[in-house]
Amino acid sequence: MASQGAETTTAATTHADQRPKSLADFDPPQKPKRNKYAFACAMQASMTSILLGYDIGVMSGAAIYIKKDLKISDVEVEVLVGILNLYSLLGSAAAGRTSDWIGRRYTIVLAGAIFFAGALLMGFATNYAFLMVGRFVAGIGVGYALMIAPVYTAEVSPASSRGFLTSFPEVI
Incomplete structure (x- = not known):
């Protein structure tokens, strides 16, 4: 008898604790709101990937005129156009330590300034x-930018949208 009374008490408290469902x-669980600041930062940081595409596009169109004006050989034109990838490797190797030293955001600014200085030097070049x-x-500037922009985006993004925001450089 004692065990039967305990079962009814447990069942009664279980039904009494439940409130009526509304x-x-x-409704499905709500998704977290998107962080607009992180979205804007990710968009701006992913714009650094445009530097490489811009440079390659401009150089491929300008190579014909550079060859004619500077009177250089085909091999020199090939080296001139293709060497940027090797130089950007050096820039990306230095970007990690620099970003630890001055911060991710300022490293992106530094990358843009270095690239701008390189563009000015190329624009005023009189010989090979x-x-x-x-x-x-x-x-060097392109390497800095391509290395540090995804790191900055990952650090600014909340965990709920980090994968989405760090994929922007691949889209742009």
Whole structure:
């Protein structure tokens, strides 16, 4: 008999603890709101990937005129156009330590300034060696930007949208 009374008490308290369900209880869980600041930062940081595409596009169109004006060989034109990838490797190797030293945001600003200086050097180049120095400086800036922009985006983004926001450089 004692065990039968305990079962009824447990069943009675279980039914008494439950409140009636409302319509809102059946709604799917709400997604967290998007962080507009993180979205804007991710968009701006992913714009740095445009630097590489811009440089390659401009150089492929300008290579014909550079060859004619500077009277350089086909091999020199090939080296001039393709060397940016090697130089950007050097820039990306230095970007990690620099970003630890001055911060991610300022490293992106530094990358843009370095690329701008390289573009100015290439624009004012009068011979092949001067043009290669400009390519070197621009390549360092591109390497910095391509290395640090995804890191900055990942650090600014909330965990709920980090994967979405860090994929922007691949889209742009």
